[in-house]
Amino acid sequence: MAIQHRPEIMDLQPYRPGKPIADVKREYGLTHVVKLASNENPLGYSEKVGEAIRQALDHLSLYPDGNCTELKDALAAKFGLKPSQILPSGGSDEMVDMISKAYVNHGDEVIVADVTFPRYISTAKMMGGTPVVVPLKDFTYDLDSIYQAITDKTKLIWLCNPNNPTGTMFGEKKLLEFLDKVPGHIMVIYDEAYNEYVTRDDYPREAYKLIDRYPNVLVMRTFSKIYGLAALRVGYTMANEEIITALNKIRNPFNVSSVAQMAAIAALSDQDFVSKAYALNKEGKEYIYRAFDEMGITYAPSEANHIFFNCQYDTQEIFSEMQKRGIIIRPMFDTYARVSIGTMEENQLFIRTLKEVFIVLEAKKEAACGCDCCTCK
Ligand SMILES: Cc1ncc(COP(=O)(O)O)c(C=O)c1O
Structure with a gap:
């Protein structure tokens, strides 16, 4: 057969x-x-990263710390969160995949913008989900139309701010108005891979703080962009502990290499x-x-x-x-x-x-x- x-x-x-x-x-x-x-x-990338990688090479024969303890601690200290609210991953790519695996059931609707980062759609389809594609308005996320697209089948909403590929952003006021309206059982994944480049004052600079106020919100960041570690594959997601615990169950046991963990910690230290x-x-x-x-x-x-x-x-x-x-x-x-x-x-x-x-x-x-x-x- x-x-x-x-x-x-x-x-x-x-x-x-x-x-x-x-x-x-x-x-x-x-x-x-x-x-x-x-x-x-x-x-x-930062010179401090180069030094950290040279040190990490001494440990290549050992499995990495599967819990990413030091990296989580460094991120928790930076953002004033608990380590249990943070989950590092093999780039944001792996996290997009994990979120779809953990939450999208057959027939669930997943709202995405057109155009945006393509992995939101492909991972939803992979799980049998139905992408609901909402056009951009003036090349920018149209949160009103995204809200209108919610049905009783909606499971996830992906927001990319600033957006890839258009580079456009929406402001904090729009985001909060949107989150206030979205029913709490629908997860909103807020991908801010490019946040560090934003110049506008109305950008939600501290979106990670929203995870306390909105238990359905996940905030994703990466070390691939401004930190220059794309080859190492390391990113992280901040969310309430219940979500982090669920995601933790499906990740690969050693999903972030020790080289990547040490490089990321060094990168954070060089602002x-x-x-x-x-x-x-x-x-x-x-x-x-x-x-x-x-x-x-x-x-x-x-x-x-x-x-x-x-x-x-x-x-x-x-x-x-x-x-x-x-x-x-x-x-x-x-x-x-x-x-x-x-x-x-x-x-x-x-x-x-x-x-x-x-x-x-x-x-x-x-x-x-x-x-x-x-x-x-
Ligand atoms: C919006 C967005 N999210 C996630 C990613 C994935 O980043 P990485 O897996 O390198 O962390 C990218 C990469 O270009 C991106 O543009």
């Missing part, structure tokens, strides 16, 4: 990350490639590095905005480390023309693409290359048209 795959997984597509730099170099014979496709930290990364991101964002304005490119206002923009041509075409020239961005859909903010040098190279690609594509368009007079000129 043939192997029977669970029907829920048959329609899923594997996650497609951007091509690794080495592959692009090989494919196009390039020596210098800049990846602005995965919202990574162009500054790398100067975080400030530098924040400042570099802000400077880069303002530079790209200015260049986009000059080029007549429209974009969503970003509070994250990436910018969602209308690249004016088919996104796959722009993506491959950019990639050929050594700049990897993230194609999205139609004429929309996302670019991560890099170092100033990388940002300048991105803009120069985009201008070059526009000239090439404009010439192609004209050649395809073939007439002297038409509006394509």
Whole structure:
């Protein structure tokens, strides 16, 4: 008899990350490639992390502390929470997966925005849940429409603030009004992977405090972005103890490596590095905005480390023309693409290359048209 795959997984597509730099170099014979496709930290990581990792190497033959005791203690001290309200995970990715596994039953509705981080939908489907997709309004989460989408089947609501890929945010007042209305049996997962980059004053800076007031709220953060530890796979979730206890039952016993735990503790201790990364991101964002304005490119206002923009041509075409020239961005859909903010040098190279690609594509368009007079000129 043939192997029977669970029907829920048959329609899923594997996650497609951007091509690794080495592959692009090989494919196009390039020596210098800049990846602005995965919202990574162009500054790398704190020197304190480097030192912690060197020390962690002495313990590679031992299993990690499965409870992440020291990391939880460090996070609890930072946020004024109890360690029992915090659960580290192998990146936020693992937590998205765990939350869906722990809470989504067959037929449950899971409310997600369109567009947002894709794993919210795929993990819901994996469990037989039904994604209820609510469009963004002006590229931003539309909490009123999300509220309207609640039914008696709703189990989870995913909020991403600032949002990936649009970089847009909603303010504290909107969030509180929303949480006040959502029935307490519906879980609201508030993913703030990019919180440290936010510049606006009305951002809910202390969303983690909401877990006491709203027992149905989970707040997810990661060390992959501003802390620059994407390769190590470590993030954490803050929620009331009952939820943390439930999630703890389904995690892999040693889901966060000891290298990652020690690196994360060291990263937390270097807030100067975080400030530098924040400042570099802000400077880069303002530079790209200015260049986009000059080029007549429209974009969503970003509070994250990436910018969602209308690249004016088919996104796959722009993506491959950019990639050929050594700049990897993230194609999205139609004429929309996302670019991560890099170092100033990388940002300048991105803009120069985009201008070059526009000239090439404009010439192609004209050649395809073939007439002297038409509006394509
Ligand atoms: C909104 C959001 N959530 C979660 C993640 C997953 O992050 P990680 O698994 O690296 O912690 C990402 C990664 O890009 C993201 O953009």
